[in-house]
Amino acid sequence: MDPSLPAVPLTRPTTDHRELEAVEQVLASGWLAGQGPRGTELEDAFARLTGRTHAVAVNNCTAGLHLSLAALGVGPGDEVLVADYTFPATAHAVLYCGATPRFADVRLDTGTVDVDRLAERITPRTRGIIGVDALGVPADWDALELLARGHGLFLLEDAACSVGGTFEGRPCGAFGDVAVFSLHARKGITSGEGGVVVTDDAGIADRVRSMSCFGQRSAYARQGEAKLAIPEFGDVGYNYKLSDVLAAIALVQLDKLDGFLARRRVLADRYADLLADVPGVEAPHSPGDREPTWQTYAVTVTEDVDRDATVLALRARGIGSQIGTYALHREPVYAAPADCPTSDLLFRRHLALPMYADLTDADQDRVVAAVREAVTSR
Incomplete structure (x- = not known):
């Protein structure tokens, strides 16, 4: 960093x-x-x-x-x-x-x-x-x-x-x-x-x-x-x-909710544009019948990208990153194995990037540059 x-x-x-x-x-x-x-x-x-x-x-x-x-x-x-x-x-x-x-x-x-x-x-x-x-x-x-x-x-x-x-x-x-x-x-x-x-x-x-x-x-x-x-x-x-x-x-x-949501949606659109040519990274998509809040902005990485290593690489560059969320059937507390292959896939391949109303364009540019460097140097 x-x-x-x-x-x-x-x-x-x-x-x-x-x-x-x-x-x-x-x-x-x-x-x-x-x-x-x-x-x-x-x-x-x-x-x-x-x-x-x-x-x-x-x-x-x-x-x-x-x-x-x-x-x-x-x-x-x-x-x-x-x-x-x-x-x-x-x-x-x-x-x-x-x-x-x-x-x-x-x-x-x-x-x-x-x-x-x-x-x-x-x-x-x-x-x-x-x-x-x-x-x-x-x-x-x-x-x-x-x-x-x-x-x-x-x-x-x-x-x-x-x-x-x-x-x-x-x-x-x-x-x-x-x-x-x-x-x-x-x-x-x-x-x-x-x-x-x-x-x-x-x-x-x-x-x-x-x-x-x-x-x-x-x-x-x-x-x-x-x-x-x-x-x-x-x-x-x-x-x-x-x-x-x-x-x-x-x-x-x-x-302040309306202003927060408006800024998050601008950031989500901007992320999609900036990430369009980053190899191994797919921006999230929302069907037209619903309006998401972008509480989390989670991209999907391809199988050849080590998601966990990418999270650590971003953190080393001062960029906050995390998994998307959990595939619950995997958790020992439930002792409830289930056939949930899509949830498994998202659990392994989702990568959350910084998202909040005060995120600046300059910081977002820096985030995407760090993602590009992390996935292309793997």
Whole structure:
């Protein structure tokens, strides 16, 4: 790495004085805990963004997935079909409920679940399907909804990477019985950690909200009541609330979403042009019926390119790089081998390049030059 050049990270949150001012306002208000006024504002904003009736803010997307499955009644003896190419949190949430994840292969072009492969894996024990907007590319939600309805299964959208994306003109988060977003630092908008559950089912929303707060109504909801409201705990709940400090940051980020997405899409188009003549590297493609968020920009390298060595070579040049995501059936924790050759291929050949709203054209030029040097000197 040239010591005169700063590193180009894989990702970096984009913040300014507005996030700091929002935090100062929360500190001054005295309400820092979860399920407070800023959390309520954030929930309303996500309901509007997705066209959903209900939204519940939680402390991370994994918690949202867990609560959603629990609210849907998933438990021991059940099986849930899961898109194989995703971060393990998706399937971990199934294990948290005592159920078994069953993995289905994905499409080569989008990395999203192959609906035909899903249909082959339905058994009498199957309760539902978790589709994933892989790396910010929306899944085939029309076909997924049709499959789920036809078999009497619930459908959960893992929209961790896709806030602001669309499928056939509808916003990500609008699909299935329930959807869950992430506000992790690597996502399109962030509060460091956090998540939001959205649904049109009042029963699911009520159960998620209660279970995220130990199985009770929040202190914010109880304040101002004329009588002493002593909570009762009829079920085991969790402490999955999103603090108002983080909710305030997320609200500011949400106001910036359109600008963030516009810049990411310019960068994605520019990457495609710059990489067009780089041997052994194929830029990602998204079908015209969906608008990705480019949460991750993952190129596919050819078989003769050593992906892992290329990642290390880029890092040595000060360029952030990583795998795309995981082929879950490979992971020992699940002990669930499956026939998922496309997920295997993407796991071996996807290579993530720097992508964030503050990435400059000059830094992007430097990234592509480093990729060209790494793959041609192999």
